[in-house]
Amino acid sequence: MTINHLQREEVEVLIAKVIAGMQDLEVINEEEAPFSMISMETWDWSQGVGLFSLYLYYKETGNREILNYLTDWFDRRLREGLPAKNVNTMCPLLTLSYLYEETRTPEYLVICEEWASYAVNEMPRTQEFGITHVTRDSRNEGELRDETLYMTVLFMGRMGVLLRNEYYVQESIRQFLVHLKYLTDTQTGLFFHGWSFIRRDNFARVLWARGNAWYLAGLVDYLDMVQLPLSIEIFLLASMEQQVRKLTELQADSGMWHTLLDDKDSYEETSATAGFAYGILKAVRKGYISETYRESGIAALQAVLNRIDVTGMVQGVSYGTRLGLTAQFYKDIPQSSMPHGQSMTLLMLVESLYHLDE
Template identity: 40%
Template structure:
């Protein structure tokens, strides 16, 4: 039986675990008696982490936590940001929401400039897809399933914040073009990547965390800018999500977990994917784009995730950052590490579960779309 007290305790523990991370696979004592983020690099790992933390702060009304997040951004921006690419765009999502809580015109200007850069200057693939450029390589002609969370949620939120419908439309278009090349019409699952240079899906890996980015990103897009999505596009994305979740429900282990390779149950269990899938399902139900019957998958995954939170608040069995694999063994051999995105996806799941235990306004209930 879930209780508000138990979930609140877990949220505090996992949030402190996030504060202890100085880098990937690098933990340290807390910096001070107060809550202070120590993660040293501005990149996707911490971008996902801070988004989870900010959602927690907003839901709980914790102004001190919001101030701590703002302190981290002030530190990072003040010392100079790294070159712009897909992964370094990830921290912009939380910043585009944080500017509603702090009076920083310079941060507002940064959000607008970065969103404009994504639309006009980020390298594009055939069909105008966001090429998955990262700090290590250009990944010429490549679409990855990570990209939608790392760039397009930010772009949509910035479009809403600054009344730029063209930015929202571009974000939605990216969901459509990525679906065309990454979603498998047979299973409903998503491949990790697509390469226009050779026209193939690399190892044809149904990577667990990669799929979870989609399970999370589609409901988040609806939550951020749902009213601005064209009805035909909303219907299409609803069908895409429902198809994926139907497939996922048949691939869950008896203990509630999902594997690193979803269709290979002998591949390692992976907590960040499990938490992301559970969170995405709950958000999909809340947004009215998944049926209530899918909650059983999320509840089973929740129990499994909670069992993998260490006494120090570090989430266990989280696989390392994952570049594109060219064979399936690459995914099977990924090591586990303490990672901000693991903390974040668990925080998001806990926040959403806690929200479900609290009274809701009847007027906020939404009707599941037909698909």
């Protein structure tokens, strides 16, 4: 099946399969984390990314079954009690902020206000006031990571708009700038996984694919959420174009990207490729980058289509990835069907609906 011959109805069938696959994910093997990154019945980053992709699909289609799934998911989690606040557990709140606008459920807004206030005013900071990438199992003192922008900063900016709180918006802008300062590889325009103010280095200096995908996919959505000062918007778009230009150079003949972008000995990874396809195609459609990059986005889309099995499960997705001290650490991360793989693929498929006739 190729994108050039797909009809809208066929894409929607694929979307339904991917959604069903996401909702039916099962934990088969013992997980490394102290909680499940695979099951959709957990409140954390992997599930949060999945929820947001479902919400965007609901907004595209008006499918009330998706809206009901989302509200039921949050209502169950609220009855169970929420986990401690950290960078990764912030992620589901982005979707909840939009569900508040859909449903006007007062409890949704109360929780969003509480967590947003914590993110802006109390969440641990590094030097230069970057958000410390605190997770459930580690405080990661002095560490910046590129996934923080997707997991927490999008929600921060979004709540600034929802609450008409300019300070929240400005704080989200500062986080983008601090992370870009310390994570950008000036030789390539790509992004390192992390930076330590204690070590004063970028750890293994790896150009981790999914971290770069978090940045690109997050930025195209952030630009939808927040009205930026022109100077900041131009700055961020320039970083986007620089990143995409290098990505096209490193794209494999298969249309995929390797889990370490500049290391052909590392495996080709599906969630990052789907995230890049989504980010590139949406950026082209929005006029953020040149039309010449569309071909790269379509090639990536086609490659991911080939990794969706008959049950709708997306194959070749790397498990949740901590900061590693060696390149080999990233090469050894196991692969599994994961909510973030399903969700990045869903985002890509929904975006593809705009490109079927081109």
